[in-house]
Amino acid sequence: MTHHSELAADRVRWAAQLLRRTADRAGHIVAVSSADLSAQGGEPPLRAAAQPWRDLRPDQLADPQAFEHDPKQIWEWYAWQRELVAQSEPGSAHRIVAEIEARAENFALVTESIDGLHQRAGSRKVVELRGSIWRMRCTEEGAVFTDTRVPLPELPPLCTCGKLLRPDVVWHGEALAQEVLDEALGAARHCDLMLAIGTSGLTQPAASLPITAKRAGASVIEINPVPTRISWAMDAVLAGRPEEVLPRLWPLDQAASPGQATSE
Numbered sequence: 001m002t003h004h005s006e007l008a009a010d011r012v013r014w015a016a017q018l019l020r021r022t023a024d025r026a027g028h029i030v031a032v033s034s035a036d037l038s039a040q041g042g043e044p045p046l047r048a049a050a051q052p053w054r055d056l057r058p059d060q061l062a063d064p065q066a067f068e069h070d071p072k073q074i075w076e077w078y079a080w081q082r083e084l085v086a087q088s089e090p091g092s093a094h095r096i097v098a099e100i101e102a103r104a105e106n107f108a109l110v111t112e113s114i115d116g117l118h119q120r121a122g123s124r125k126v127v128e129l130r131g132s133i134w135r136m137r138c139t140e141e142g143a144v145f146t147d148t149r150v151p152l153p154e155l156p157p158l159c160t161c162g163k164l165l166r167p168d169v170v171w172h173g174e175a176l177a178q179e180v181l182d183e184a185l186g187a188a189r190h191c192d193l194m195l196a197i198g199t200s201g202l203t204q205p206a207a208s209l210p211i212t213a214k215r216a217g218a219s220v221i222e223i224n225p226v227p228t229r230i231s232w233a234m235d236a237v238l239a240g241r242p243e244e245v246l247p248r249l250w251p252l253d254q255a256a257s258p259g260q261a262t263s264e
């Protein structure tokens with residue numbers, strides 16, 4: 001297959017028809033999205049979240065040793081992220097993914113986002129590979145709590161058992177929860193069509209899900225500004241940023257207001 005860097009109209013039309021047809025005949029559709037989706041397509045507050053904080057890079061902060069060394073500082077960073085996300089709205093890419101789910105009978109979203117913006121846009125069936133900044137986990141007994149308060153009343157937050165709570169996210173060097181991984185792999189193996197959104201921003205194992213789906217017989221549409229290592233295997237490569245390409249694949253329902261669930 002040959003690729004062109006421009007977004008060819010015939011390829012977009014082909015992909016849009018395949019997506020619509022698959023949704024209409026209740027085929028299984030899986031969307032995979034990277035954490036970049038928010039930073040790039042999101043409002044300015046979210047783009048700030050990708051920047052260094054107190055001269056520390058995200059990879060120095062999302063780290064179990066950093067938490068052990070200074071839990072309060074790591075919590076301050078997450079509290080800051082939670083505030084930025086709370087001030088932001090889901091972007092058009094988030095909203096379109098939610099609208100496809102509202103229309104398709106069999107749909108699942110697998111995401112590396114931890115900010116919950118997909119859910120705020122109306123996505124319901126979401127596999128959060130790397131956890132969520134809106135959940136906390138007891139460092140002692142592993143109990144998980146949802147806590148959406150902004151700001152948090154005390155940092156670092158403590159569990160009812162008195163021990164430290166940590167963000168329920170996957171940090172560097174930590175393994176993904178097996179049941180979450182199984183769910184993602186199962187969705188990839190059983191889908192008819194996969195939308196791989198922002199593939200260059202994906203990390204393993206999410207980055208291999210498009211190939212898993214392809215090997216299992218699915219059609220895979222890649223949406224990414226630049227060609228990737230998996231582009232050669234895709235049925236269609238739509239070069240562009242997700243918030244530019246997705247509205248051409250699936251025109252956004254202008255009646256639906258941002259941040260609200262589309263229910264059907």
Ligand SMILES: [Zn+2]
Pocket residue numbers: 138139140141142143159160161162163
């Ligand atoms: Zn506890």
